[in-house]
Amino acid sequence: MNALRAELRKALSLPAVWAGLAVTLFGSTAIAVLNSGRGKTAFETALGGMPLGTVGAVVIGVVAFSHEYTANNADAGGGRQITTTLTVTPQRIRILLAKVMAIVLLVVGSAAVTLPVTIGITHLIVDTTGPGVSFGDAIARCLGGTLYWTLMALIAFAITVILRNGVIPLIVLIVNSSVVSVSFLLSKLTSLAFWLPDVAGLRLFSDVMTVEGALDAGPGGLVMTGWAVVFCVAAGFVFTRRDA
């Protein structure tokens, strides 16, 4: 519990984490506003901003660990925070669990603010014609979207732990979840790509009609969760065994 509170405190006093939270909130809202007036319902327009939330979640997942390895100026000794982290909490699995819980809390918190805000704004500015979603569906897809962000953050985190470097997962996962989805393009070549973590979970929040051949929300969510568990277990295996 002390370790979790320390990790939350660490994360919240880090500018990069606030940048991630800002991308989620303002990025999603901006995309939703830009996409209004394209004939979609208010709810679909709001969820059109989801990729930016994925980017924010990835940023939080990556920097939660990568900042441990940022070196100080050479003329100030060049030390890294990981030394402190591992000496104040020498049980490494405890550190990883505390970080995982801190990431989950931050991402779920960002979703709890962002989704109502974007949905509220799009309802104000989009003239909804035609059938909307039922309340139950809307809640299910919002929860699905939150799960998707959380799992992406944890996958990003685990990859960062394994690589001990945040740059590669940051670039790959941000490009993949915003500019062009490599895994989605792969799915045009082989249906095996629908089992990749980011595509598998797409139907957790997206419109069923948009992705032909993708896994359904339930199985897709399970597959994506499976990926996150595998990555996190691998991270734990590596982190407990190697020298700091």
Place this chain on the structure above:
Amino acid sequence: MITIDQVVKRRRSRTILDHVGFEARPGRVTAFLGPNGAGKSSTLRILLGLDHADSGTALFDGRPYRSLSDPLRTVGSMLEGSGAHRSRTARNHLAWVARSNGIPQRRIDEVLDEVGLTKDGKVRVAKYSLGMGQRLGIAAALLGEPEALVLDEPVNGLDPEGIRWIRGLLRGLADAGGTVLLSSHLMTEVADVADDLVVIAGGRIVTTGTVTDVTAGYGDLEEAFFALTGGTR
């Protein structure tokens, strides 16, 4: 009491610690001396559970560091200077460190005062000098009011006033019954404060004993140091 026994560490095919063993006793300041690259930091990293030893043990009162819960209340340590992320202020850094071991937040003011950083508590660590970083690292080590202190090169980057200050701090802790272990490649800087010396060269302990024991037969500590570590004057 710190007990290091038969510690061996290999990196690839190179043996960097070759059956290293010594003790640091309560009520005494033990200086761990050796040239750069002799194995001082590697030994302390194993002692603090950061790196794994290939064989041997390193214990605090019979317990490995990794088995301690809230270790800051037992052992304070400093490796790699401040150990703080550059974008944090000293206060933010000490706040999470205190939180991680359930140490009350009022200790932050006390340790900042103790190391002379009260005025700079809200300055980002990126703007700190080497000496200020060392003081912040020592502040974090003191947070839990530990009975043992392990410091890697604590006098590095300190000005003469800082060196004088740290000597007083270490002496005071040892006189109060604490166990103090510090490493240095600057033997003259620590000779005045050390009770016991442990000298390492090339990954092997070459001598241990009181300052008088180690310098016996040599003109002074410097001569003893170079003769023992195989350096030239």
